[in-house]
Amino acid sequence: MLNYTKKDSAERSALVVNPAKTCQPIGAMYAALGIHNCLPHSHGSQGCCSYHRMHLTRHYRDPIMSSTSSFTEGACVFGGKSNLKKGLENIFNIYNPDIVAVNSTCLSETIGDDMGEIIKDTMPSLPEGKIVIHANTPSYTGSHITGFSNMTKAMVTYLANAKAETKNETINVIPGFVEPSDMKEIKRILDLLGVKYIMFPDTSNVVNAPMTGRYQMYPDGGTPVKKIKKSGDSQITLALGEFSSKDGAYELEKKCNVPSKVIKLPIGVKATDNFIMSVLEYTGAEVPKELEIERGQLVDLMVDIHNHYHGKKAAIFGDPDTVIALTEMVISLGMIPVHVLTGTPGKAFDNKVNKILSEAGIENSNVQNAGDLMALHQWIKNSPVDILIGNTYGKYIARAENIPLVRVGFPILDRVGHSYFPTVGYQGAIRLIEKISTAFLDQYDRECAEEDFELVM
Numbered sequence: 001m002l003n004y005t006k007k008d009s010a011e012r013s014a015l016v017v018n019p020a021k022t023c024q025p026i027g028a029m030y031a032a033l034g035i036h037n038c039l040p041h042s043h044g045s046q047g048c049c050s051y052h053r054m055h056l057t058r059h060y061r062d063p064i065m066s067s068t069s070s071f072t073e074g075a076c077v078f079g080g081k082s083n084l085k086k087g088l089e090n091i092f093n094i095y096n097p098d099i100v101a102v103n104s105t106c107l108s109e110t111i112g113d114d115m116g117e118i119i120k121d122t123m124p125s126l127p128e129g130k131i132v133i134h135a136n137t138p139s140y141t142g143s144h145i146t147g148f149s150n151m152t153k154a155m156v157t158y159l160a161n162a163k164a165e166t167k168n169e170t171i172n173v174i175p176g177f178v179e180p181s182d183m184k185e186i187k188r189i190l191d192l193l194g195v196k197y198i199m200f201p202d203t204s205n206v207v208n209a210p211m212t213g214r215y216q217m218y219p220d221g222g223t224p225v226k227k228i229k230k231s232g233d234s235q236i237t238l239a240l241g242e243f244s245s246k247d248g249a250y251e252l253e254k255k256c257n258v259p260s261k262v263i264k265l266p267i268g269v270k271a272t273d274n275f276i277m278s279v280l281e282y283t284g285a286e287v288p289k290e291l292e293i294e295r296g297q298l299v300d301l302m303v304d305i306h307n308h309y310h311g312k313k314a315a316i317f318g319d320p321d322t323v324i325a326l327t328e329m330v331i332s333l334g335m336i337p338v339h340v341l342t343g344t345p346g347k348a349f350d351n352k353v354n355k356i357l358s359e360a361g362i363e364n365s366n367v368q369n370a371g372d373l374m375a376l377h378q379w380i381k382n383s384p385v386d387i388l389i390g391n392t393y394g395k396y397i398a399r400a401e402n403i404p405l406v407r408v409g410f411p412i413l414d415r416v417g418h419s420y421f422p423t424v425g426y427q428g429a430i431r432l433i434e435k436i437s438t439a440f441l442d443q444y445d446r447e448c449a450e451e452d453f454e455l456v457m
């Protein structure tokens, strides 16, 4: 419990207390699961791989498959080349994926294993037609978001190529580190707009696959390799979220000459409008009635219950792309984000959040990249808020300060539903408003005087 967190903060440069991020390979593994028939492989010790799988399994409540190079003392001293070589041969012989996506760990990075060379050396001994890609994911820099970005970039480096002389009308969408339900919602919007698209990675129907009574090591979802290969012929790449999607889009631009546009995750009415307008800009599609109705319903809801959240102070933390979009969204509801923090390093986070705040005329908010939850707690102690928005780890602060927590982001280990309901798009915004509003009203009902306990709110 965090009841003894002190209000006064000391200058800390080399100590993180209660991190607001997790390690790179987790993001890389999650991205790899978004390729159809792909087995993620962790080049390091069994312990790292177990932790990454466990963390993803707890969040998605589905078994997360991954193999490991299973380093022992010998590999730590002499390098993990033979482990990776033998491991890849075994994986294709026993588990038969179409593709293996290898990520490194702190250990193999510190040893300095050249995974690209090891893979090249191993390919002749693998069954024909099989693919191996890799991403360097040292966890002493960045976060799981960096790992997701690195693996998405690796998909482009290894797989994408430009076959045609002229670009076709397809658009690429890199959805960012979001829930499978969000990826499904982005595809639904694109389908409603009637455009041709290639989205990668796509974990929908992989980490939230249905229970069928029959074990399926590689569920039906995931972007097929042949589609990622074709992404080099598309006319544009929309990268949703600078931190998790930009590098993949820029790589595609560099490698295959596909222009890219980096926009916010479509969380909230403004960012969703921007996403749809960006799609229209390149495709000439028209907004169908169904999306117009959804938008209208969202705006109706925002107006109907604005009194519940107008002027309320919020603390938001989590992954940078999600937090940036959430900051804009809560402002659109009339709330004031007074503390905004991500554990992922990157000055771009501060710049983007500060820009959103200053355009809304909000001053003196605390904004920090590479921050931790102790710093967030101390901010809250010095400047209390009405609501906390972030992942499961916020529950300790919420309990200590008696403020409601709305769970958004990764990881959510103590609630269910996040992998089935979106937070992106107009539908996702409606769900978020319902969650925020319910959190406020539940607390009010618990604590208000008897004469204020109303049936109709």
Ligand code: SF4
Binding pocket: 023, 024, 025, 047, 048, 051, 104, 105, 106, 107, 139, 140
């Ligand atoms: S050693 Fe590095 S890669 Fe392994 S679990 Fe720890 S932070 Fe992650």
